[in-house]
Amino acid sequence: MKEAHHGEGDEKTYKFGMVIDLDKCTGCGACMVACMAENNISFRKDETDKLRSNFWMRVYKISNGLPFPDTEVSYIPRPCMHCEGYDHHHATPCVSVCPATVTDYNHETGIVSQIYTRCFGCRYCMAACPYHVRVFNWWDPRWPKGMEKYLNPDVSVRMRGVVEKCSFCFHRYQRAKNKAYAEGRRELREDEYQTACTQACPAGAITFGDLNDPHHKVYKLKKDPNAFRLLEKLGTNPKVYYVSTTDWVRKASDAYTGKQGEGVTPG
């Protein structure tokens, strides 16, 4: 069977990805707030049940599990990994299981899409995703009165019963392309398309760009000897890289479970 890849036309192709420096991350959560505001993510009055909370970007806290005074913590901001996969046997996990072709891997941008109007909420993708990136809408979105005026018109609001996830602020790519087209260009500059979390991070821990373009910052950063990806052993080929100079954090990335003090306990 002929390999049917989507989006390999005359357009320039990108492979957008992210490098997050965990040494710089303070766990402030500004990326989460920026993401929620940018992507019209709804919230409830009572968000104590975190299993039902809707986050596209989520900051996890991990600890090395040692008693005081050797305790160390690290924060891991986790957007969608936009897994590229390698081949049919190591394909993007959510894409290969979706029965409705809601989600696909765009070979033009390297972004894993989610088309909410196609989704019927079987949540198979949530089961397949090893990173817990995907969230289900248990309720219709509601905003406090007056706040609906602050919704982003570039992002469609999701209804109850569908799965959603981080899109690397894809609407910003669309907007940047729109501007480029109006100026008669087809290619984008690095600063024209940046995600909301990247711009919001006060520590500058998040870097975003084209992983294939040597002129982009992420190209150099992903080659850092301390760079790693989450659960690399699964062969999902994620496009979000992390950098940490701490050994136990790097070990934790592959869900290493050693004896106490070597492994990681959730903070």
Added chain:
Amino acid sequence: MSATEEEKEQTVAEGEQAEASDEQAMASPEPVKPGTWLFIIPLVAFFIGFVVHLLVGWVVFPLLLYAGKKQPIDFNHKLHVEELGECEGCHYFREDGSFSGVPKLANCVECHEEAVGEHPEEAKLVREYVEPGKEIPWLIYARQPQCVFFSHAAHVNMAEMECATCHGPVGESDHTRPYQYNRLTLYSRDIWGHNIAGMTKNAWEYLQIKDSGGTIDGPARMKMDDCAECHEEKRGVKDSCFVCHK
């Protein structure tokens, strides 16, 4: 009696019976039953029902399904194109590449702060909208659902497509046509298509339809399949969902 004799008698009896039935048939040959042609009645009834249901589906149903509204002002596109030139005069691109769409009142006020002619529709514009400074509540024929991203810049600037390819020859019209919308989905009929039988050609083929003497007032259809078909045809690839969806 021996077994063979028995058999013989039996066969004789059978032969007599057969002869008797033959005689009957000879005596009264098969009569033509009256009203055999009646089989046509259910057939005719079926075809009448078929046609009635087709008419209900293609004529009555769309009348029920779609409601019509009049535009607030009967706008004369032809006159404005003659005065101002191309579409871009009023439907322009903003600096960031986004498309302005239907002009705001401020655009109209540039010329129509006071009536420049004697047309009653212009008087209505000045009286009801310009003087109180109220935006005109235009009904947008081509408004797409909220999950759709459409870049006019990509189509007009890069692909160099004509406006009429998708929108029809709006610039040649003297009057605004009624805005029809689906009572269930509230989407404009221009999206779902004017011919419910789906017999029209696709929107982007509009110009060819016109050349061959067609009489469609406005675009044929602006559904996702129409976009996808043209993209596949023009670009030679199937596009991803995250090109037009947002």
